[in-house]
Amino acid sequence: MNIYEVAKKAGVSIATVSRVINNSPNVRPETREKVEAALKELNYRPNAIARSLAANTTKTIGVLASDVRDSYYANAVYILEQEFRMMGYDMILCNTGGELEKRKKYMGLLLEKKVDGMVFVGSVFKEKKDNTHIMDVSEVVPVVMLNSSLQGNNIYSVVCDDQLAAFKVVESLASRGHREIAYVYDVDSFSGLAKLNGYYSGMQAAGLPIRQEWIIRTESGINGGYMALIRLMEMQASCTAIFTSEDILAAGILKGLLAKGKKVPDDVAVFGYNDSVLARCTTPELSTVDNKVGVLAREAARMLCKVLDGEDTPHHKIIEPELVFRESCP
Amino acid sequence: MNIYEVAKKAGVSIATVSRVINNSPNVRPETREKVEAALKELNYRPNAIARSLAANTTKTIGVLASDVRDSYYANAVYILEQEFRMMGYDMILCNTGGELEKRKKYMGLLLEKKVDGMVFVGSVFKEKKDNTHIMDVSEVVPVVMLNSSLQGNNIYSVVCDDQLAAFKVVESLASRGHREIAYVYDVDSFSGLAKLNGYYSGMQAAGLPIRQEWIIRTESGINGGYMALIRLMEMQASCTAIFTSEDILAAGILKGLLAKGKKVPDDVAVFGYNDSVLARCTTPELSTVDNKVGVLAREAARMLCKVLDGEDTPHHKIIEPELVFRESCP
DNA sequence: AATAATTGTGTAAACGCTTACAAACTATTT
DNA sequence: AAATAGTTTGTAAGCGTTTACACAATTATT
Numbered sequence: 001m002n003i004y005e006v007a008k009k010a011g012v013s014i015a016t017v018s019r020v021i022n023n024s025p026n027v028r029p030e031t032r033e034k035v036e037a038a039l040k041e042l043n044y045r046p047n048a049i050a051r052s053l054a055a056n057t058t059k060t061i062g063v064l065a066s067d068v069r070d071s072y073y074a075n076a077v078y079i080l081e082q083e084f085r086m087m088g089y090d091m092i093l094c095n096t097g098g099e100l101e102k103r104k105k106y107m108g109l110l111l112e113k114k115v116d117g118m119v120f121v122g123s124v125f126k127e128k129k130d131n132t133h134i135m136d137v138s139e140v141v142p143v144v145m146l147n148s149s150l151q152g153n154n155i156y157s158v159v160c161d162d163q164l165a166a167f168k169v170v171e172s173l174a175s176r177g178h179r180e181i182a183y184v185y186d187v188d189s190f191s192g193l194a195k196l197n198g199y200y201s202g203m204q205a206a207g208l209p210i211r212q213e214w215i216i217r218t219e220s221g222i223n224g225g226y227m228a229l230i231r232l233m234e235m236q237a238s239c240t241a242i243f244t245s246e247d248i249l250a251a252g253i254l255k256g257l258l259a260k261g262k263k264v265p266d267d268v269a270v271f272g273y274n275d276s277v278l279a280r281c282t283t284p285e286l287s288t289v290d291n292k293v294g295v296l297a298r299e300a301a302r303m304l305c306k307v308l309d310g311e312d313t314p315h316h317k318i319i320e321p322e323l324v325f326r327e328s329c330p
Numbered sequence: 331m332n333i334y335e336v337a338k339k340a341g342v343s344i345a346t347v348s349r350v351i352n353n354s355p356n357v358r359p360e361t362r363e364k365v366e367a368a369l370k371e372l373n374y375r376p377n378a379i380a381r382s383l384a385a386n387t388t389k390t391i392g393v394l395a396s397d398v399r400d401s402y403y404a405n406a407v408y409i410l411e412q413e414f415r416m417m418g419y420d421m422i423l424c425n426t427g428g429e430l431e432k433r434k435k436y437m438g439l440l441l442e443k444k445v446d447g448m449v450f451v452g453s454v455f456k457e458k459k460d461n462t463h464i465m466d467v468s469e470v471v472p473v474v475m476l477n478s479s480l481q482g483n484n485i486y487s488v489v490c491d492d493q494l495a496a497f498k499v500v501e502s503l504a505s506r507g508h509r510e511i512a513y514v515y516d517v518d519s520f521s522g523l524a525k526l527n528g529y530y531s532g533m534q535a536a537g538l539p540i541r542q543e544w545i546i547r548t549e550s551g552i553n554g555g556y557m558a559l560i561r562l563m564e565m566q567a568s569c570t571a572i573f574t575s576e577d578i579l580a581a582g583i584l585k586g587l588l589a590k591g592k593k594v595p596d597d598v599a600v601f602g603y604n605d606s607v608l609a610r611c612t613t614p615e616l617s618t619v620d621n622k623v624g625v626l627a628r629e630a631a632r633m634l635c636k637v638l639d640g641e642d643t644p645h646h647k648i649i650e651p652e653l654v655f656r657e658s659c660p
Numbered sequence: 661a662a663t664a665a666t667t668g669t670g671t672a673a674a675c676g677c678t679t680a681c682a683a684a685c686t687a688t689t690t
Numbered sequence: 691a692a693a694t695a696g697t698t699t700g701t702a703a704g705c706g707t708t709t710a711c712a713c714a715a716t717t718a719t720t
Contacts, residue, residue, distance in 0.1 A: 002705090002707085003706065004706085012670085013669065013671075014706090014707085015669070015672095015708085019669090019708095021707095022708085026669090031668080031669080045438065045442050046442060047383075047442065047705090047706050048444065049382045049383045049443070049444050049705085050675090050707040050708090051707055051708075052675095052707085053377075053380055053383050053675050053676070053677085053706080053708090054674075054675055054706075054707040054708040054709080055707075056675075068411075069401070069408045071404075074399045075399055077398055077423070078399045078425055081424070082425070090422050090424075090439065091422065092421065092422055092423075093407070093411060093422075094411070095408055108375065109420065111375060112375050113378045114378065222611060251611040254613070277578070280552055281581040281608050281611055282612065283584070283585070283613040332675090332676055332677080334676080342699075342700085343699065343701075344677080344678095344700090345678085345699070345701080345702095346700075348677070348678060348679085349698095351677095356698060357699090358698060361698080361699080376676085376677075377677070378677095379676080379677090380678090381677055381678075382677090382705095383675090383677070383707085384676075384678040384704080384705055385677080385678055386678095386705070
């Protein structure tokens with residue numbers, strides 16, 4: 001079932017059929033009807049592959065994310081799909097696991113599949129050389145980075161101001177009288193560095209002491225949080241508030257505090273990050289930072305579509321996060 | 331940069347270049363080297379679109395899931411991607427939101443993009459006529475269904491025996507002395523019917539009374555669970571155990587029980603379903619059913635790959651779930 | 661009525677591959 | 691040395707579209 005059969009049935013040339021399919025304006029109404037009838041009768045569906053080859057555009061976007069099982073990425077991917085689909089694009093999904101090699105490999109595969117653009121969700125590597133492949137890819141297709149950024153001609157980015165968020169968290173903690181605030185982040189933490197910086201500047205701005213042993217790097221997952229808390233307790237840390245880079249860490253910390261007989265928020269206040277479902281499932285419910293991943297994703301998708309449509313758009317957008325206060329720090 | 335340029339540089343015909351790329355056996359070693367050198371020097375990447383058009387296979391699988399933001403689907407999608415990638419396939423992701431119209435539309439688009447096969451994650455509609463499009467699609471490409479099934483020549487399925495799981499949950503609850511067991515499920519509950527059947531047969535097998543008012547259909551999400559519990563309390567239900575079709579509902583129920591001053595598991599035991607991250611974040615931690623979504627996804631992917639390779643495979647596989655006992659029903 | 665401008669349609673050449681088939685070798689057998 | 695079989699290579703036809711260009715038909719302008 002191809003354009004030739006349709007053309008034959010409608011008694012026109014394939015060019016005309018193509019014109020009808022792509023509703024080009026210059027087709028006589030009667031001709032159009034004939035063709036449309038044939039189209040319907042034969043139940044014709046265009047072959048997107050052939051189309052892509054001829055038109056040199058696939059209407060497909062490659063999306064690279066670390067791991068959709070993480071609710072942050074899942075949210076991003078969901079909204080990206082929704083937005084792209086609205087604009088007529090499909091999405092090829094790649095889970096990189098945050099590994100450089102996979103990322104390189106997948107980007108290569110996506111180029112082979114001739115995606116029209118790529119969205120890159122997540123953090124960029126610290127080493128500059130580890131990001132050169134992104135620069136390379138951007139020579140071929142536009143790249144938009146979600147919550148990380150890179151300087152480049154054909155690279156666009158939309159980020160949440162995590163540093164500001166962390167600053168604000170510390171600020172509100174301080175305004176509630178907390179003076180000794182710990183920060184717990186995990187190995188793969190998303191923009192962990194930005195948050196850490198915000199923590200530092202927040203502490204400084206509030207005139208609070210910064211103690212290195214209150215800054216804890218732990219493994220990811222609920223267990224990482226639990227262990228971080230245990231470490232804090234073992235060193236007899238006197239902090240009255242704990243800020244984490246991920247809700248799941250905060251959940252582990254709540255668990256640890258419960259085990260140690262500490263009351264939240266009375267003995268210790270806890271602050272999470274991401275405003276994931278999880279934050280409403282713990283007891284007490286978590287205060288957390290809504291990092292607006294949905295907004296980020298929407299903006300990212302729209303940016304890319306604009307670029308692909310030849311419209312112009314700023315290269316960089318910053319979204320403001322919002323603090324959400326719940327029981328763990330009312 | 332195409333095969334012609336490579337051929338010119340290597341001083342061979344395009345056919346030979348193609349043979350080298352697809353490492354067909356009949357190429358003289360020296361020729362192969364020449365070509366490989368040219369390939370490397372020009373940094374050639376095959377155009378997958380052209381390849382697909384010529385070879386009539388895209389090495390792409392369409393995946394339809396309701397909503398990746400739900401951890402069940404996220405897990406499925408993650409494992410599917412991993413498995414398919416290992417076999418050299420990419421994945422186009424479609425979130426259907428469980429809507430029939432979207433499902434139809436996306437399946438059509440996937441056919442246009444000439445995917446080699448489809449995976450369908452989630453529940454099938456009750457009305458037979460609402461699933462005919464799946465039958466239609468299966469005339470064109472093989473379809474594998476994950477945790478739902480449909481009879482068809484080119485349709486494969488792998489399901490978790492949710493009915494058995496529910497039966498077992500009731501059984502263990504009964505063996506712990508519970509006689510009055512409520513079942514709470516939500517509107518979009520995944521295989522909610524199978525679970526309900528398991529609940530019924532479990533209650534019967536244990537010789538326990540079934541009361542319709544203990545079977546509660548509620549909205550999805552943590553709030554749905556909370557409201558279900560409130561309803562139960564308002565009708566002065568005397569049940570000592572509550573089984574839910576989703577962990578998130580159980581989380582809401584825990585919240586409700588806490589608000590009502592009930593102790594879990596002493597006053598009321600709670601059982602969830604899915605063994606999501608969430609189950610380890612609540613206080614107390616949730617007993618739940620591990621529905622093996624990872625295993626299901628792996629099997630589904632492998633099944634499809636086998637079909638595509640022309641190997642044969644059973645049309646249907648059943649995976650046994652496993653009960654996980656934690657604090658909410660030790 | 662003749663000419664110019666506009667609109668509609670068809671022909672054929674791309675797009676970058678794979679692959680059937682034929683041709684040209686090379687190795688083996690007689 | 692000729693005949694045969696096997697291996698390696700090249701030629702050319704497809705895959706199903708889009709689209710530049712040419713031409714035909716229609717409409718507008720003089």
